Amino acid sequence: MSALAHALAEEGRFDDIFTQVARLQAERDAARAQVTALQEANNRAVEEIRAARHGSDHLRERICALALALNPPDFQPRTDLFVQACFGAEIAADRLERGDRAAEEFFEMLQAAGYPRERLPSIIAYVWSRPVGELHQEVGGVMVTLAAFCQAHGLDMHEEGEVELARVWTKIETIRAKHAAKPTGSTLPQLWPVAEGETYVPAGQLDRDIGILLAQIDWLAECSGEGPEGEDAALIAQIRSDHEARMAGIHASGEA
Known part of the structure; x- marks a missing residue:
């Protein structure tokens, strides 16, 4: 111790x-x-x-x-996303502006289908001579009649809507310029004198299709959380680079 x-x-x-x-x-x-x-x-x-x-x-x-x-995300919210990205929230919410564009597109659809222009005034006079309907019901009527119209012409209105929404994402600058050129408060999207009998012929069909394809690839990748890999990713990157270069050249030549 x-x-x-x-x-x-x-x-x-x-x-x-x-x-x-x-x-x-x-x-x-x-x-x-x-x-x-x-x-x-x-x-x-x-x-x-x-x-x-x-x-x-x-x-x-x-x-x-x-x-x-099963189904892609709702078409209407994705369309609103485009309109706000292209024009901003104020124009996207302008009900008069939306009405002008809806009328313009509907008439262009009839024109493309070969519908006789001379029938329109009597239909317009007939509609405005009747009591005003409920907006929600009339929207439903437009959807039903558009579906029937597309069926008669052998078209899928859902598919055509998706294709067009993908296309306009590639044309934002052109659409903005067209909108900016219109007179203030005018129903027309821009001053665009057209000679009698002139026919509009779409140009750059290949670039249009490539732009739609790239937009669809981006959308699918965003939804699934997975994009192209390996050789596919390299090929798509090259296509995208070439496409953007061509579109930049077209845009530059247009401004010149």
Whole structure:
């Protein structure tokens, strides 16, 4: 026994020291056990969060896959996204402007179908001579009659809508310029004198189709969370680069 232990024993404090040491060791062991329990709880929480995130990601991927397999995201919100990106929120919400464009597009559709222009005034006079209908019902009527019109002409109105929405995303600058050129408050999109009997013939059909294809690839990649890989990705990147270069050249020549 050491001199210190002898001294403590003589003073009657030897047992007290061992008692205190034992108590401190017990408290230390309890503290360590508590720290270990907290660490294990933290690890479990981290694993649960990781599992939840993985499950959420997996669920999102499954939902996107099912959405693509069944139906694409709603057409109307995606159209609104384009209109706001092209013109801004104020013009997108301008009801008179939207009415002008809806009338213009409807008449252009009839024109493309070979509908006789001389029949329009009597139909317009007939409609405005009748009581005003409910807007929601009339919109439904437009949808029904458009579906019947497309059926008669051998067209799929949903497919044609998707193709056109993809196309206009590639024409934003042209559409903006056309809108900016119109007289303030005019129903017309721009001043555009057309000679009698003139026929509009679309140009750059290949570039149009490539632009639509690229837009569809981007949309599918965004929905599924997965894009082209390997040789496919390299090929698409090259096509995109060539297409953007051609469109920039066309735009530059148009400005010149």
